Amino acid sequence: MHHRITGWFAATARELPWREPDCSAWGVLVSEVMLQQTPVVRVLPVWQEWLERWPTPAGLAGEPAGEAVRSWGRLGYPRRALRLHAAAAAIVRDHGGTVPGTFAELLALPGVGSYTAAAVAAFAYGRRETVVDTNIRRVHARLFSGVALPSPSLSATEMRLAAELLPDDAGTSVRWNAAVMELGALVCTARAPKCTDCPVRDSCAWLAAGEPPPSYVPKGQAWHGTDRQVRGAVLAVLRLADSPVPPEMFQREPADLGFAAEGIGVPLAALHRLNSAAEQLERALAGLLGDGLAELHEGGYQLPA
């Protein structure tokens, strides 16, 4: 099993910049955070820009948090940008500017949970870590448990299985982690898995069981009409604004604002098109302030300085 999957990986793995041998641990950390719930193709260009602009944690830590949020662009979940900025500051303060290499040290960084800590320790430092992400969970679920999808939340049983499967040798374990993840991303996908391309289809418990459907229906997240949608639209305005945006600008028709809406007219119009209640807009603004994604300056909203 290990040989077949790692052999497949060696032959077909994607060339990604954060997988290059000369990629720094900082580059790996940035990639892992950006890849949290965001597809590779959308991360690639933003990652390149970040690493050119901030090749070290100190570079990012030396700039306002708002610059991290602004350059995050439309990757989504912008709190990740804020936490990456905070992580950079912590790395400078507590680790002399060098990304730490142990699971525990990494886990202590803002925005770094058990997956990201294990992934950075493994992929940046070659350590033997039990890496479990959504891809690995799905592969294990099908291959060994014979079910279409893993349960909604990560269980101790799954962690135990992943730990047992991990090769003893550190270098081999790193390749194993990356290979299973890649298999889940490219072949053993959530929808329409490409089983004919799978190197271990002969051993798959799910295929052997006749591809039984999922035992539960994943409930999707609502989007239209939600606070999140309004937050996103407000933040799109703030990213483009080069001066504080007065609250009333979020309420009015952009056409009525005239030259005042110069530069932010498009995202302002998009926000207005949502036609959200004043109460919802206030909730979104308050939420952004509370999360540190925005701050008040001379009566207007702006990205954190």
Place this chain on the structure above:
DNA sequence: GAACCGTGGAA
């Protein structure tokens, strides 16, 4: 454990 947090491309 559940809720919440963005965005865009594919099916």
Place this chain on the structure above:
DNA sequence: TTTCCAAGGTT
């Protein structure tokens, strides 16, 4: 057009 979901983390 709507739904699904992508290298999760925090509260």
